[in-house]
Amino acid sequence: MSHNTRQRRLAAQRACDRILSGSRPATMRERLADLAAGGDLDGQPDFYGDGPVTTLEERVAELLGTEAAVFFPTGTMAQQVALRYGAERSGHPTVALHPLGHLEVHERHAYANLSGLRSTWPTTEPRNPTAAEIGALAEPVGSVVIELPLRDAGFVLPTWDELAAASAAAHSIGARLHLDGARLWESTPYLAHTLSEIADLADSTYVSFYKTIGGLSGAALAGTEQLASYARVWRHRYGGQVFQQWPAALSALAGLDRELPRIPEYVRHARTVAAALAALPGALVYPEPPHTQRFRLWLPYPAQALDDAALALAEDEKVWFAAGWQETDVPGMAMTEITVADPALDWTIEDVAEIGARFLSRVQDR
Template identity: 45%
Template sequence: MTTNESEMSLEQRLREAMIACGDTVFTPSTSPAEAFDGLAEACRELGIEQWDVYAERGPVARLEEEVGELLGKPAAYFPSGTMAQQIALRIHADDAGSRRVAMPDLSHLLVHEDDGPRILQDLRIEHLTTGRTTPTKAHLDAIPGPLAACLVELPLRDAGCLLPTFDELAELAEACRERGVALHLDGARIWESQQWFGKPLADIAGLADTVYVSFYKGLGGLAGAALLGDDDFIAQARLWRHRMGGTLFRSTAEAVAALVGLRDRLPRIADYATWGRALAAALPAYITVQPPVPHTNTFLLYAAGDPDEVNNRLLASMSEHSLAFSRPWSATEEPGRVMTEMTVGHGALGLDPSIIAGHLAAIVD
């Protein structure tokens, strides 16, 4: 080990080792120069010759049109999903004259956004579900009183990317309509969820009043998001975007990257999930998969072990095989167990899932 390596933390060494690997189960990383070279070429391939100006015209308008056609609703571009979803819930709350909204306690808005919906939008949050449970009509029925909106995260990421069945989601949507509650889909990973539902994206989005989608997760864009809803909702959303500083002078790079993701990544996302299920089926019994049969290309792995010991074995294995097959493992609330999140990317499609399962087994055995 060199002096520089000895001074780096285990986390830093793992990060460096993953970047240095020749093969990866995940999405291969690129340098900023490579990414921007790719965007320049994409502009030529897609015939993009005009900048957007304040999210109007150019590739932003084209992106909104393509996303709207895919999901069957008018769309508005946003620089971030955090802003987009707070605006969506605020509009529903203002329209309903109620600040109460229901969402899972594991929702991204509650776990990862520093209490923004409550502090900034004065929303009153009711827990639609608690823990690793996908929302159903019964959960909505258990919340008495008026509600402005019901948020469903597709998939519920912190529960291992869990999804309801399409029929369960449709039943919940009907219950919302009967009760006068707006149904909002947190569709940050709706692209990854389509295969599970076995329906066109427009059919999934059609169950809801409003939908949020992300452009940088499964689609691999630089950043950005969109809100979808009816014409009045989109007009209000654009107004709130401007009020909250989200109408940037230019978003051309982000929009082009999203268009490339729709063109190149979206058609392959189902293959990532299929590969992930093959990996899960090949793992030994002492590695627990959550959910047991992955719903999307992202799922959780659990095993007995100490985080530092497992991560040191992971580091040695990645260095030996020049293969990034796992992210770092962390301790769980249960003593003596560790976990990691697995997100299968296009780098996996040229690899044998049974071989990757063997590497995972070796580092936690």
């Protein structure tokens, strides 16, 4: 997407009165004004990770029920440290990953290029590995990674029993269980367990602050005090010991207060929206019902035509339906990811059907 197209799309989405997928983009001024919700702006900023950063770390450790949590500027950095720790403690440089996992698809294989680790795939099925697949690994591994939810398989989650069994299987083969929990926040309704109960199954857990809860940036790696001490050393070595990160910390704290309590409502409504979208002509939704507040939608049109129709609907009618369409391996079908958040809560099944029909009429007219 060109810069001009992206700016035009953001401007159109921002001007919309109604939004089905995603949220209204905030300006920098609005984001700055929002920081006060996360703490006292008359207090002192952090100095290499104290102050509001420490407050955020303590809040995350409390939520996840871990001994400690360490703030990182990026999730990519946090995950590299977690996998290095597992490799060094076990003596095994191999990591059990899913080929659709974030570490393989979206982090440029940093675990291999920066840490000299290698991967093995317990499964290539579009879901997280089972206990049997973990137990059947043909070589020792330092860590087993479970991504909750597995985004590139459609934001899918295991059941609680499957997750608990996978944890036991990882530990039975002498491996650590690391949770890639960038969107762990929205996984609790489907798993029907608290954040701390989920994290208790793992040896380390990564969470993101800009995904789901709407922070500016940043992540945390949670686990034991020993892991935290190691993580702080390697955060510095990776260049993550930033002088001041109080805006990211305050926005994360505000997001935890504002968004975390609302996630069950978003997940419930995502099921309503998904059912309505699935009824559109030629539509496919996966998973149905959604496991989180996000899911995938396919429609039988070219991706560019769908993006053009979404932009036209937004600019002409001030309604944002869904954009970011991609061509797929399914002939004639394009796909996008739907995110149900606060702006979508007032959309009824009838609203989705009516506006969906108007959206599709624009695709057919082009």
